[in-house]
Amino acid sequence: MPELRLNPATKDWVIIATERAKRPEEFGSGILPVTSEEKDHCPFCPGREDLTPSEIIAYRTYGTAPNTPGWWIRIIPNAYPALVPQGGQERFMTDDFFTYMNGLGDHEVIIESPEHSQTIATMDQKQVEEVFLAYRERYAALARDPRFELVILFKNHGATAGTSLRHPHSQIIAAPITPLHIRNRIEAAMHYFDDHGSCVYCDMVEKEIKLKDRIVSESDNFVAFEPFASRSPFETWVMSKKHCSSFEFIVPEQTKELAFIMRGVLAKLYRSLNNPDYNLVLRSSPVHEKNVEYFHWHFMIVPRVSAVAGFELGSGIYINTVIPEAAAQYLRDAT
Numbered sequence: 454m455p456e457l458r459l460n461p462a463t464k465d466w467v468i469i470a471t472e473r474a475k476r477p478e479e480f481g482s483g484i485l486p487v488t489s490e491e492k493d494h495c496p497f498c499p500g501r502e503d504l505t506p507s508e509i510i511a512y513r514t515y516g517t518a519p520n521t522p523g524w525w526i527r528i529i530p531n532a533y534p535a536l537v538p539q540g541g542q543e544r545f546m547t548d549d550f551f552t553y554m555n556g557l558g559d560h561e562v563i564i565e566s567p568e569h570s571q572t573i574a575t576m577d578q579k580q581v582e583e584v585f586l587a588y589r590e591r592y593a594a595l596a597r598d599p600r601f602e603l604v605i606l607f608k609n610h611g612a613t614a615g616t617s618l619r620h621p622h623s624q625i626i627a628a629p630i631t632p633l634h635i636r637n638r639i640e641a642a643m644h645y646f647d648d649h650g651s652c653v654y655c656d657m658v659e660k661e662i663k664l665k666d667r668i669v670s671e672s673d674n675f676v677a678f679e680p681f682a683s684r685s686p687f688e689t690w691v692m693s694k695k696h697c698s699s700f701e702f703i704v705p706e707q708t709k710e711l712a713f714i715m716r717g718v719l720a721k722l723y724r725s726l727n728n729p730d731y732n733l734v735l736r737s738s739p740v741h742e743k744n745v746e747y748f749h750w751h752f753m754i755v756p757r758v759s760a761v762a763g764f765e766l767g768s769g770i771y772i773n774t775v776i777p778e779a780a781a782q783y784l785r786d787a788t
Contacts, residue, residue, distance in 0.1 A: 732755045
């Protein structure tokens with residue numbers, strides 16, 4: 454019968470309704486071939502650097518000029534930014550009621566490979582390490598800007614996840630506010646710390662490692678697992694075993710280890726679910742609260758294998774048709 458589960462870190466309730474489930478192999482959307490026309494018009498492919506804004510930085514062969522081929526990672530401003538670096542932080546009021554402010558912030562694109570048809574799941578390990586080192590570098594740079602409150606790193610893979618360009622890329626946005634969605638998560642973690650004297654995420658990691666039922670994979674310093682109250686099939690969290698509230702503090706060797714476990718998890722999803730669309734999001738503490746005892750940075754991977762419908766929108770309760778323990782077993786067994 455269906456079961457209601459509570460996530461101890463977020464206080465979100467979810468419904469596990471396995472009676473409505475499909476078999477795991479039926480979830481994937483299928484691997485669509487890359488057409489020559491698609492590659493011929495891709496602005497992220499080498500040789501078309503003039504079709505994008507000038508690069509902020511690039512990891513490239515020594516002696517090659519900026520905005521030319523020779524790179525293996527390239528970071529550029531988003532051509533259609535959600536937020537821009539100009540403007541102040543002042544808040545204004547209109548009609549004596551509504552509050553607004555300038556769209557201050559930053560919005561960058563991290564082009565993860567010169568190869569159009571690659572994904573993190575299919576790249577070699579060295580390239581994935583470079584991707585995550587670029588994540589680290591740009592996160593730290595934006596977090597140092599005193600105008601910004603929050604840095605969000607995310608990847609949209611596939612059309613249903615929100616991407617319009619297949620060429621492998623991620624995005625990073627810095628904002629001058631901490632939205633309520635994030636603040637609620639932080640406050641839930643603060644309440645847990647007040648009640649128990651410990652970080653809820655640390656306790657979650659300790660419990661998951663002890664139980665093992667929902668573990669997908671682990672390394673010396675990181676663990677990947679299906680949360681007890683996963684909101685959707687095959688939702689996966691990747692978390693440090695040691696407490697750290699901000700991604701800003703990760704060091705290069707840990708970054709390479711993180712790249713190893715992330716590549717492994719995404720490869721399992723790629724192979725076992727037939728290359729599903731997914732969203733990957735980094736959750737880290739606000740930059741002015743980066744050294745706290747109650748929050749714990751982590752990556753969240755959400756395969757887009759089920760739709761959000763009226764019940765979810767109306768109630769805020771998600772329905773998951775795959776029990777997390779079964780999802781973890783399925784991914785563990787994936788070769």
